[in-house]
Amino acid sequence: MHLVLLTLLLATICNPLYSSEISEEIRESHKRVLVLDSHLDTPIRLAMPGFDITERHEHPADQSQVDLPRMLEGGLDGGFWVIYTSQGELTETAYAAVKKSAFRTGNLIRKMVSDHPNEFSLALSADDAKRIADNGKISVYMSIENAYPIGTDLSVLDQFYAIGVRMLGLVHVKNNQFADSSTDPLGPRWNGLSPLGRQLVQKANDLGMIIDASHAHDLALEQMISLSRTPILLSHSGCKSVFDHPRNVGDELLLKLKNQGGVIQLNSLGAYLKTIEIPEGRKAIYKTILRDRALGEINNQPMLYKDFVHRFNAMYKRFPKEMASLDHYLAHFEHGLDLMGSKAVGVGADWDGGGGVAEMNDVSKIPYITKFLSDKGYDEKDINDIWSGNLLRLLRQAEFNKLK
Ligand SMILES: [Zn+2]
Incomplete structure (x- = not known):
């Protein structure tokens, strides 16, 4: 047998979930569907001089997975753009510093929209996404990953709401003042939510925000499910x-x-x-880059994007990055959909925050997900639910449940 044919045949047998062929029909269907991703970490890049969201980048050459040209190519109509804060000390001084930095990120997201009014539009309610897509623009919802910058004064959440934030992720990789993390090496401190965390859940309900339990410890997730008046979202998680x-x-x-x-x-x-397995040497370099980036931001001397890329590329040259495959990713859809159905599953791929698999390493390639869902037998209406309907239903419910 011809070697190419043999390779193709083997690839088909070995990759039951993933197919590199996407028909015109699937591409057209993907375009008709409203496609949103609930976790875009791209704002980290907006803070670095030299990064231009309207320019086409390449991954991994310049460490970027989301920009306007590739969003258009991949039919990504927008999503939640994340205000991320890494976890630091639980002191009033630290709260004040990270609050400043979180609002700076919020302003950068808003500036991206105001700098490119024909391409992007700020989205504040569930109904906005379709209207914005119909106008040929990209939806920019805002979310918080790690409520740490709220400190102990819950009225800061009102200020975040005022600048447009509509989703609140309570915690990141370490326990904070509100909740236990799923990955804190010290284990749970609060056995789920802290007393202040319980108040924060209610506060987010009152404001009409989606509550995001990704990164939260199982106990915290369980408590959020019983406490919250609005269903909980896992904005970027997987199936254990x-x-x-x-x-x-x-x-x-x-x-x-x-x-x-x-x-x-x-x-x-x-x-x-x-x-x-991530080698210790790479972990150390990674930590240093992130520390320098954060320090630069605090000292008003943000790291240049080209320096960020250069340092990342040097790190990966020394310690090559091992990628998961699209099949690994799609297995979570396969299981999640079988277990929970098409009304409870969506997409939050963690773009620009560590997401991406070998065959789908930037947003231009997301029609692969639509192709998989279609092969699995879902019709366009189901696929629309998975790509945005379920996420927007939660936002609509949050709006409905808010304190009138
Ligand atoms: Zn995350």
Whole structure:
């Protein structure tokens, strides 16, 4: 047999979920669907001079996965643009510093929209996404990953709401003042939510924000499910029974989430999809780059994008990056959809925050997900639910439940 044919045949047998062929029909259908991703970490890049969201980048050459040209190519109509804060000390001084930095990121997101009014539009309510897409623009919803910058004064959340934030992720990789993290090496401190965390859940309900439990410890997720008046979202998480990692959620809890009306948006970050050993040397370099980036921001001397790229590329040259495959990622859709159905699953691939798999390493390639869903037998209406309907339903419910 011809070698190419043999390779193709083997690829088909070995890759039952992923197919590199996307028909015109699927591409057209993908264009008709409203496509949103619930976790875009791109704002980290907006802070670095030299990064231009309207320019086409390449991954991995310049470490970028989201920009306007590739969003248009991949039919991504927008999503939640994240105000991310890494976890630091729980002191009033630290709260004041990170609050400043979080609002700076919020302003950068708003500036991206005001600098490019024909391309982007700020989205504040569930109905905005379709209207914005019909106008040929990209939706920019804002979300918080890690409520740490709120400090102990919950009225700061009103200020975040005022600048446009509509989703609140309580915690990141370490426990904070509100909740336990799924990955804190010290284990849980609060056995779920702290007393202040419980108040924060209610405050987010009162404001009409989606509550995001990605990164939260299982106990915290469970408590959010029972406390919140609005169903909980996992904005970028995975299924533990597909790959056992603390960042992924087990079937029993996923069913509780589903029964409350909640949704899991599936994450494509490699280390949550398969066992990837990261050498200590790389971890150390990675930490230094992130520390220098954060310090530069605090000292008003932000790291230049070209320096960021240069340092990342040098790190990966020394310690090559191992990627998961699209099959690893799609296995979470396969399981999540079988377990929870098409009304409780969506997409939050963690672009520009560590997401991306070998065959789908930037947003231009997301029609692969639509192709998989179509092959699995879902019609365009189901696929629309998965790509945006479920996420927007939660926002609509949050709006409905807000304190009138
Ligand atoms: Zn995250």
